Amino acid sequence: MAPHSTSPPPPSLSTTSAKPLIEPSLPQSEPCLSWWHQTTRAFPYLNANNDKPVPSSTKYLIIGSGISGALTAYTLVHDYNVPGDEIVILEAREAVSGASGRNAGHVRPDAFRGFQGYEALHGAEQALKIIANEKLVFEKIDAFVKQHEVPCDFHPTTTFDVCLTEEFAKYEKDSFDAYVRAGGDVSHIKYFEGEEARQRTRVSGAVAAYEWPAGSSHPAKLAQWLLSKSINRGVQLYTHCPAIETTSATPQLSSWATRTPRGTITSPKIIHCTNAYASILLPQLSSFLTPNKAQAHALIPDSAFSGANTLSSTMSLRYSIRHFYSLIQRQSDGTMILGVSRSNPELSASTKSEIVSFNDTAFNSEIVEDALRQFDKMLPPPAPSSKPTTHRHGESLAHAWTGIIGMTPDNTPLVGAIPELPGQYICAASTAMGWRGSGLVRRGWSS
Numbered sequence: 001m002a003p004h005s006t007s008p009p010p011p012s013l014s015t016t017s018a019k020p021l022i023e024p025s026l027p028q029s030e031p032c033l034s035w036w037h038q039t040t041r042a043f044p045y046l047n048a049n050n051d052k053p054v055p056s057s058t059k060y061l062i063i064g065s066g067i068s069g070a071l072t073a074y075t076l077v078h079d080y081n082v083p084g085d086e087i088v089i090l091e092a093r094e095a096v097s098g099a100s101g102r103n104a105g106h107v108r109p110d111a112f113r114g115f116q117g118y119e120a121l122h123g124a125e126q127a128l129k130i131i132a133n134e135k136l137v138f139e140k141i142d143a144f145v146k147q148h149e150v151p152c153d154f155h156p157t158t159t160f161d162v163c164l165t166e167e168f169a170k171y172e173k174d175s176f177d178a179y180v181r182a183g184g185d186v187s188h189i190k191y192f193e194g195e196e197a198r199q200r201t202r203v204s205g206a207v208a209a210y211e212w213p214a215g216s217s218h219p220a221k222l223a224q225w226l227l228s229k230s231i232n233r234g235v236q237l238y239t240h241c242p243a244i245e246t247t248s249a250t251p252q253l254s255s256w257a258t259r260t261p262r263g264t265i266t267s268p269k270i271i272h273c274t275n276a277y278a279s280i281l282l283p284q285l286s287s288f289l290t291p292n293k294a295q296a297h298a299l300i301p302d303s304a305f306s307g308a309n310t311l312s313s314t315m316s317l318r319y320s321i322r323h324f325y326s327l328i329q330r331q332s333d334g335t336m337i338l339g340v341s342r343s344n345p346e347l348s349a350s351t352k353s354e355i356v357s358f359n360d361t362a363f364n365s366e367i368v369e370d371a372l373r374q375f376d377k378m379l380p381p382p383a384p385s386s387k388p389t390t391h392r393h394g395e396s397l398a399h400a401w402t403g404i405i406g407m408t409p410d411n412t413p414l415v416g417a418i419p420e421l422p423g424q425y426i427c428a429a430s431t432a433m434g435w436r437g438s439g440l441v442r443r444g445w446s447s
């Protein structure tokens with residue numbers, strides 16, 4: 001890939017001098033389809049403008065069409081009255097082909113669990129703000145979806161943090177106590193232990209469980225709706241059109257030239273919504289922003305989780321802080337989405353070694369086996385059933401897929417202006433609500 005050639009390189013952009021774990025990359029060209037992709041193949045803008053040259057200039061250039069890029073365009077048009085025809089979105093692949101179209105569907109704020117970790121990294125005041133922000137983001141999504149009647153299968157409900165070991169129950173309790181001591185609001189959190197935790201969650205090995213408001217959605221439909229509403233107001237989306245390089249178009253850094261395979265587009269403002277891929281255009285981030293591969297599964301439930309037995313709450317099922325499973329059950333069709341963390345001590349070394357990767361072209365069958373085995377272990381058929389866990393044709397695994405998460409060492413996203421590159425902004429490694437406990441917080445670029 002051609003290097004970023006802004007001249008001279010702004011020294012304070014170096015966020016760390018550590019060696020990158022992986023060289024920056026554009027999104028891979030043949031990604032697998034997620035279940036969310038499979039169920040939205042008729043989205044009319046999926047391959048918008050895929051053979052047209054890009055315009056020579058625009059006022060706002062958004063790079064990336066995931067939830068960050070789609071919401072940026074929507075907000076500029078609908079909240080800041082920017083004329084749609086002043087905005088161009090570049091997308092390397094199909095619309096919403098990154099993490100926003102391949103996640104686990106949870107809309108799940110961290111209610112307290114991440115507090116201790118954030119406090120250690122950012123201090124108690126910031127940690128309190130991060131957790132408060134998680135709740136606020138969920139409430140805002142809930143309000144937004146209701147106000148605009150967004151058809152994204154949004155299901156506001158509650159979620160359980162299910163502790164599967166005594167050690168993790170202690171970790172959760174310590175986090176909860178630390179959060180309370182620091183003045184955190186826990187009025188919306190319920191706590192259950194022992195038999196009551198097992199009955200409420202239906203998880204046979206639950207040691208303890210915490211419950212608070214959260215939800216689930218069809219993430220691709222949400223981002224596609226935002227794109228549609230923006231395109232209807234004149235925003236131009238160019239799919240299959242990667243931004244390869246961004247250089248200064250003027251000595252004063254007042255305009256930027258972005259090269260693509262279908263021409264160069266200049267713009268005074270660029271918003272990088274490229275998530276795990278941001279460092280291909282901003283190589284200064286390459287040792288700070290790391291792509292992590294994650295895997296999710298769509299399961300068609302058997303009778304234990306169908307009809308009146310459908311789960312109404314979502315769950316995070318945790319053996320430890322890094323070894324966990326996330327589960328939602330869609331209320332519209334009963335499909336269950338099971339996300340799996342890679343930090344599972346039982347996985348082979350070769351599977352673990354795939355974590356740092358830009359490769360979202362295929363799934364890992366060892367992780368599928370683990371996911372299905374763990375599902376049956378954690379959520380066995382309700383007693384007194386002595387039925388062996390066999391499935392009818394059409395039940396159990398329907399699909400498995402991978403996606404790439406943008407991770408930062410301090411577990412907070414990069415959101416805001418890039419001071420050294422006037423007119424350029426970034427929103428990356430964000431909105432992983434409940435997945436790794438981060439929230440959408442504003443962070444100074446060089447802080």
Ligand SMILES: Cc1cc2nc3c(=O)[nH]c(=O)nc-3n(C[C@H](O)[C@H](O)[C@H](O)COP(=O)(O)OP(=O)(O)OC[C@H]3O[C@@H](n4cnc5c(N)ncnc54)[C@H](O)[C@@H]3O)c2cc1C
Nearest residue numbers: 064066067068092098099100103104106243275277403433
């Ligand atoms: C398996 C998995 C499960 C997850 N589960 C959850 C969950 O349950 N709940 C939750 O809140 N979060 C979850 N996440 C995280 C969540 O999906 C992301 O935090 C969120 O989607 C990020 O949105 P984004 O728009 O910033 O990035 P993305 O959706 O990744 O969008 C970035 C876009 O930029 C495009 N792009 C990149 N580089 C270029 C370039 N140079 N030129 C043009 N286009 C480019 C990409 O193709 C992509 O479409 C999960 C992620 C994964 C992978």
